[in-house]
Amino acid sequence: MTGLADIADVGRDARRGGWSRHGFDRAELELREWFTAEARRRGLDVRPDRNGNLWAWWGAPGPSAVVTGSHLDSVPGGGEFDGPLGVVSALQAVDLLRSRGFTPAKPLAVVVFVEEEGGRFGVACLGSRLLTGAIRPDAAARLTDPDGVSFGEAAHAAGFDPLRMGRDDRALASIGAFVELHVEQGRGLGVPVGLASSILAHGRWRFTFTGQGNHAGATPVEDRHDPMLPAARTVVAARRAATGGARATVGRVVPNPGGTNVIASSVDLWLDARAADEPRTREVVAAVEAAAREAALDEGCEVAVTEESWGGTVRFDTGLAAEVRSALGDVPALPTGAGHDAGILAAHVPTAMLFVRNPTGVSHAPAEFAEPDDCAAGVVALASVLEHLAR
Known part of the structure; x- marks a missing residue:
């Protein structure tokens, strides 16, 4: 054209x-x-x-x-x-x-x-x-x-x-x-x-998982508080929450400091959620957030959720x-x-x-x-x- x-x-x-x-x-x-x-x-x-x-x-x-x-x-x-x-x-x-x-x-x-x-x-x-x-x-x-x-x-x-x-x-x-x-x-x-x-209806939410940065080789698994694990579980939770025509997507994950041989000290991920109306969209986000908090607790990490944008139907x-x-x-x-x-x-x-x-x-x-x-x-x-x- x-x-x-x-x-x-x-x-x-x-x-x-x-x-x-x-x-x-x-x-x-x-x-x-x-x-x-x-x-x-x-x-x-x-x-x-x-x-x-x-x-x-x-x-x-x-x-x-x-x-x-x-x-x-x-x-x-x-x-x-x-x-x-x-x-x-x-x-x-x-x-x-x-x-x-x-x-x-x-x-x-x-x-x-x-x-x-x-x-x-x-x-x-x-x-x-x-x-x-x-x-x-x-x-x-x-x-x-x-x-x-x-x-x-x-x-x-x-x-x-x-x-x-x-x-x-x-x-x-x-x-x-x-x-x-x-x-x-x-x-x-x-x-x-x-x-x-x-x-x-759709919006974007940032999930910030905070754990303990450490050495990938010197830190036993049982001593870790790795924020990448609850972040990964949240990605899966987003897919599971997207039912009945709703959409939930994690398209961006940013670990800090981002080294190959480093356990991240924090991980940010962004959730994009959409559904036919506001209540259903909020329901999807609530389900993902609940899964994220459970996953963070299991790993000894913390999570903060921030709504970055929102648009109703x-x-x-x-x-x-x-x-x-x-x-x-x-x-x-x-x-x-x-x-x-x-x-x-x-x-x-x-x-x-x-x-x-x-x-x-x-x-x-x-x-x-x-x-x-x-x-x-x-x-x-x-x-x-x-x-x-x-x-």
């Missing part, structure tokens, strides 16, 4: 495979420059907001704006389509509308949100959370990446003042509708384009969904287990999501894919929706 091919070499990860592009890192900053240039080449007025998000306006910013877009960052070693497909498709939808001779009667904008995946600072949808006030700016500024760089420091280096970040009521009041196009992150679509109905605006169907016809609607900036905005403005079919069903990995013809169908669908909303 033209556009994706233009940025295919940015952030390639030789070690993990796929792409690693994170908020305010070198790759993401390069992509922001690419987007700014592409938007300006189309005559759009690019304006960053105080939270680090980029807005490209077709027409003067104002009330009842029709907004589309997505993000350009990725998970570590992620796929090519997650995020960038929505941005590239938005720019191409603008091209298509202009080729039809369409001029929007309402302001129309393409937005790029910063740090949607949380791959660098640990909290997903950071740009949209700051915009809507879902996270306090001081809490966001204190978040750190694996190298100890804080979000506040990274934002400042990129030209943003962390002291000015936070809820932007003026920006929120200007949005009449937000439509995000995204590659499907499963294999539920049998047609090129579908509509999101809801997002599962999102049900997208039914009125806007009806408008989308007016533009596209009776497209299929399906729920998703993946979080999105659209899910954060949904509590504040009418929001909808379009999905482009993913034949592999794989996402957050290099095998993520969408056929060129399906991507083209997504652009046509998005353009039709934007035209319908911005008449």
